[in-house]
Amino acid sequence: MNYFDKDLASLHDDLVNKKMSVRELTQETFANVKATDAKIGAFLTLNEDAALKQADAIDADGVAADNPLAGIAIGVKDNIVTKGLKTTASSKILANFTPVYDATVVEKLTAAKTITIGKTNMDEFAMGGSTETSAFQTTKNAWDQTKVPGGSSGGSAAAVASGQVPVAFGSDTGGSIRQPASFNGIVGMKPTYGRVSRWGLIAFGSSLDQIGPITRTIKDNATVLSAIAGHDKHDLTSSDKAVPDFAAGLNEGTSVKGMRIGLPKEFLAEGVDDDVRKAILAAADTYRQLGATVDEVSLPHNQYGVAAYYIIASSEASSNLQRFDGIRYGYRAQDVKNLEDVYVKSRSEGFGDEVKRRIMLGTFSLSAGFYDAYFLKAAKVRTVILNDFKAVLKDHDFIMGPVAPTPAFGLGDELMDPITMYMNDVLTIPVNLAGLPGLAVPAGFSNNLPVGMQLIGRPFDEGTLYKAGYAFEQNTDFHSRLPKLGGQN
Structure with missing residues (x-):
């Protein structure tokens, strides 16, 4: 069983009509994995x-x-805790950690009777854009095993794109669902901040993190988001807004006619690959043909997003990762002489280079004498970026643009160049800073590698993004093309 020619609706029909049992489906899924x-x-x-x-x-x-969702196989990113199932955040410091409780998202999925197949690889503590900072293994792109799958949710995206599971879950702090979905030619949703509970998500940047689904199709994605969204008493940042049935109404008649779409000029500026630019302009033409209006708009402060993000996210990470001290759980260094040795050696040996880099950057940004110059200024820039989005979305139903400036790059190409790696998130980071929903949709190819389009909406208006994504999906064939893995066309 691979899932290239199956969606949730067809799988559900097969299970309800007993064309296969859940056990048979689960066994075949493991065999394919x-x-x-x-x-x-x-x-x-x-x-x-x-x-x-x-x-x-x-x-x-x-x-x-x-x-x-009953009987459906899913993959869960390894920074989402699962009771009795090892959860490492792809870090040596949690190499043997087995949680004693389930994340709220996992509880909701268990209640929906999904089957957790396993935990997917990721960048260590979700810090990275290629899934190469994992302490345990390197994940490859489903389309070309010499390319990265994106990050930090690269394992989840590659599992779906290679037909191993129909649904996987990731977390998105600065693009970590959308970018790997784009690199693998599938659908990824970063919900509005607060739409999905973060309880049980190993924290990276608490004001930025969001859990979301990765699937092959828009309708599958919408179905899953409705199942995991909603208020949670354990997470005070979760919203009590009603959760609609996002998949309802997604059918052949779904239309974008009369919608106004903003296409920021900054999203197609210097640094964006020519093939990526052509794919987005072609997508804009598709929307025009479907009856929408596409306007050139401006997000003038978008260029400051990466700098602001890495100060804010790293500052929050330096605080969140204090809990990994070698005392309560996780890796503890040997050959220590005192308490300070335990802290220093456990963290030095347990954390990878990228995690250490961000802890140091965050601690510096929060330190006395530098807080006003760095963290406070970054917080102000964040507000300015949010105001830019508000101004455009006041007159437009959503914003469109590329997910990433380029298609997937080669394994090892950028691992030793953190600044270049950080700049790959220039188009996704502002969405997290503003707390808005962002949807990655397959929109083209460049040298046989997928190109993703990003749709950005108003707070808690994921429904409009799904409608727009579904209309595009129904009028193009990018989502139906398959990687060559295993002999597919």
């Missing part, structure tokens, strides 16, 4: 015994016709 993952490296930990027991329990109860 084991057959393909040596080339991809998407999964860190498999959950086979528990998954098969769960499948048997669902088969015994029967798959309800009104539960579209």
